[in-house]
Amino acid sequence: MSRWKPDGRGRLEKAALELYNHKGFEATTVAEIAGRAGLTERTFYRHFADKRAVLFPSDNPLPAILADATASAPVPLPPLEVVTHALIEAAPVYEEREDLVRQRQAVIAANPELQERELAKLAALAATLTQALRERGLDTTTAALAAEIGIAAFKVAYERWINDPDEHTLAQHIRETLDTAKHLTTPAEHAAATDNVSFTGQQGTA
Amino acid sequence: MSRWKPDGRGRLEKAALELYNHKGFEATTVAEIAGRAGLTERTFYRHFADKRAVLFPSDNPLPAILADATASAPVPLPPLEVVTHALIEAAPVYEEREDLVRQRQAVIAANPELQERELAKLAALAATLTQALRERGLDTTTAALAAEIGIAAFKVAYERWINDPDEHTLAQHIRETLDTAKHLTTPAEHAAATDNVSFTGQQGTA
Structure with a gap:
């Protein structure tokens, strides 16, 4: 043995x-x-x-990676860019274990109790990010908002990456998803963005 | 009896x-x-x-309110404005029961298992919103992103409202929080915004 x-x-x-x-x-x-x-x-x-x-190891390296990357991000970066930077720093943890991550995701998707635990883990990551952003001098609301939005975008990026038939990395999906987020408040830009996208564009063309 | x-x-x-x-x-x-x-x-x-x-009634009216408000929002509205509109339409469900909602929140905060269930309920609301946004013609990624960001902002607004010593309504907190979200990607605007806010501004002045 x-x-x-x-x-x-x-x-x-x-x-x-x-x-x-x-x-x-x-x-x-x-x-x-x-x-x-x-x-x-x-x-x-x-x-x-x-x-x-x-499925939920106690020695998960993500909290430390997110906290360190948030602390070491350049000072003049806007809050959501700091979060994007931190999430991209954490991406290799998933990318290096792509096959296992996919299998793990299928197990969790099949079990509501595990889904709740997964959501709790993501909420804990948001809390870690919030704390790290506050330590950069951000007020509580801004820090919590940037962290929660970052994790929300990460969930979408992660889902896209898991189901991506192409060779895009998780880091690319995180960057793209957070770039998309910037256009969500502007009707003209958004309309233009979806009109031009053929693969991930309007439902009718997808 | x-x-x-x-x-x-x-x-x-x-x-x-x-x-x-x-x-x-x-x-x-x-x-x-x-x-x-x-x-x-x-x-x-x-x-x-x-x-x-x-704590988690089966006849929760929120999914139907969010879906209806999303469907009936003006067509040219940008995605995140549609979500803001829907969340504000749902705010009275909480506001009308403010004391009970506060008590409920304290119970949930004291119990990790109930917290996981609450997160699952919020994730289900995000899924409801995503579906309603897709029915407006948005592509899957944009719909999911707007819904997840909306729920993320709602969590922050809700937390602020629960702990607000002033008389602001939940609807006001939702509007303010989502307005703050727009400034998270712009360093200059963000700096200006936090410099001018004395109550919820930079940590040092809070």
Whole structure:
């Protein structure tokens, strides 16, 4: 068994995601995950508190990345650009694990309880961003608003990336989505934007 | 008992919120709620499926209000203005029950599981808005983005309204918050806006 150990965590994660997608999150047991990975239950519990922790690991690096990127963004940047910068800094965490991320998303989409937990995690990221923006000197409302709008745009960008048949990166989707957000308040520009877009344009042309 | 019946639901709701705040949501039983309201458990279950349904009623009027207001908004309005219009149309649902809404919010803030459910309800409202915007002819991304940003701004406006020591209405907070959102992408305007605001301005002056 020891020769497998170095990648134990990765193999447990892969086995868990396959089982969650194949037979459902609720129906999958830790014993089955460990068995499929060729490891013991004891090893599973050394890496994860329970089967939900495979989907929501306690050592999630995103809060620290968002906080650090927000703190180190250039000072004269407008609030939403700071948030965009931070989200793009966090994109590689998803991009580097694209296949696993897609599988994870399918599991969550199939289970309302996991969806609620995912929303809670996104809300926690918004709170992290709000705090980091306040530490840059922004007032509470502006900080909360920029953070919540940033996370809202991230949700849309992430959904687009997951379902993107082309080769665009998550970072590109984040940038595009937040650029689109700027046009949402201007009727003329918006009309022009949607008239010219053939792939993601008006519903009738999509 | 019959003389109380016409307001049975309202009295059950009031009794439940008081108990949830006083001894905690988990620790409160349906028997206690009914007893405090001077009604039977049977009557409770005629109005609510369980004690969580007091906080998340199945006959929530908000989805229909948001969908109708989105459909009936003037056609040349930009997407985020349509959403603002819809959210302001929904504001009276909260404003007319201000004391109950405050109590409800305190119960939810004290319980992570209820917070997750509240986030799920807000996500469902965003989905309702997205669908209504698509029916106006907007492409999927623009519709989803405007809806998610609208709900993100609503969360901030709602939080401000709940904690507002002044007499501002929820509708005013929604309008102000979404106006603030427009300045988040422009550094100069943003700086000017926060420099001039003494109550909700830069953290140092708040």
